[in-house]
Every structure is written in C-alpha cells, then in structure tokens.
Amino acid sequence: MAWASRLEVPDTDDGRVGAGIALARRISSPGYPFDEAAARRTVEREMASGGGGFDDAAAQGRQTAAPWSGGRLADLRTPTLVLHGAQDPVVRPSAARAVARAVPAARLVVLPGVGHDLPEALWPRLTGEVRAHVDLAAVSRAAGPRVSARPGCSR
Known part of the structure; x- marks a missing residue:
C-alpha cells in the first residue's frame, strides 16, 4: 500500500474521489469485473460522512499501527x-x-x-x-x- 502514500491527489473533491476510485481498483478482485460506479458511490458516501478516507494519513497510521487488543x-x-x-x-x-x-x-x-x-x-x-x-x-x-x-x- 506504499504506492497510495505517493499518489498526487488534487486538493479538490473530484481529485479525492478519483484517487479513492483508483485505490478501490487497486485492491479489487482481479477475478471479477470492477464496478466503478459502485466504487464511486462508496467513496462519495465516505466523504459525505466525514470519515477519514484513504488520503487521511492519521487514519491510515492508526489502522496500520494498531496493536491487537483482543484475547488470544x-x-x-x-x-x-x-x-x-x-x-x-x-x-x-x-x-x-x-x-x-x-x-x-x-x-x-x-x-x-x-x-x-x-x-x-x-x-x-x-x-x-x-x-x-x-x-x-x-x-x-x-x-x-x-x-x-x-x-x-x-x-
């Protein structure tokens, strides 16, 4: 996922949507058709909810650095x-x-x-x-x- 941190994302909603779709395509299932319209809806819904998207470095850092907190x-x-x-x-x-x-x-x-x-x-x-x-x-x-x-x- 290091490639995502190097993406140049225009600081616009359209830029973030485009980058979110690019990420969705990158992690999608190669054995199945990529549904760009569904990916767009997901990215736009995430942005509208105020959730940290893929370009939210703090959110990504929390996810990748989170220690296991459950039991054995x-x-x-x-x-x-x-x-x-x-x-x-x-x-x-x-x-x-x-x-x-x-x-x-x-x-x-x-x-x-x-x-x-x-x-x-x-x-x-x-x-x-x-x-x-x-x-x-x-x-x-x-x-x-x-x-x-x-x-x-x-x-």
Whole structure:
C-alpha cells in the first residue's frame, strides 16, 4: 500500500474521489469485473460522512499501527469461519491461514480471484458459506461437545 502514500491527489473533491476510485481498483478482485460506479458511490458516501478516507494519513497510521487488543485466538470457543481473498493485496492470505490455525476448529475458505473487496457477484457464495457455517455450528451445539465445528477435526 506504499504506492497510495505517493499518489498526487488534487486538493479538490473530484481529485479525492478519483484517487479513492483508483485505490478501490487497486485492491479489487482481479477475478471479477470492477464496478466503478459502485466504487464511486462508496467513496462519495465516505466523504459525505466525514470519515477519514484513504488520503487521511492519521487514519491510515492508526489502522496500520494498531496493536491487537483482543484475547488470544487460541482461547476462542466460538465456531469461526475465516473468509479471505486469494489475491488480497492488503492482507496476505498467509494471515488468514495463521488466524485459522490459531483458532480451534476454525474453517478457512480462501476465495480464488478475490482481492480486498467483496464483489457483488460473490455475494451468493459468501452468504452460502455463512449459512453453511451457522447450520454446522447449530448441529454441533445440539449434538454436544464431542462434535467438531469442522469436519475431520476433533476437539
């Protein structure tokens, strides 16, 4: 993401919108068409809300320097689904694999062709993955502690 810090952005709303769309394109999913109109709406909505956009150096610094403030992932006892884009240029897929390894019985789904966004064409697959995960967790809970949230794993 270092390239974003070197972007020359005109100090106008149009300049910031254009740069926001460029960033959205850069982190988008290469296996899916880029929806520039949707990216524009998102950037404009973010600007209208007063939220720190990509060109807000303070906001970016807080995000990249934020220490983990949660508990140990290994202590989680909640059925966990980790969804991650195989071509994510912001958070590498190895991070998703590390999270899935750290959480007991987590289920990892790496999505081919997906970057750091969630293209609309992928929404049915995502909702299906979440629905399957919730159903499996419900069955596991009803069956008692001997059933794993991930097929082939024991607790």
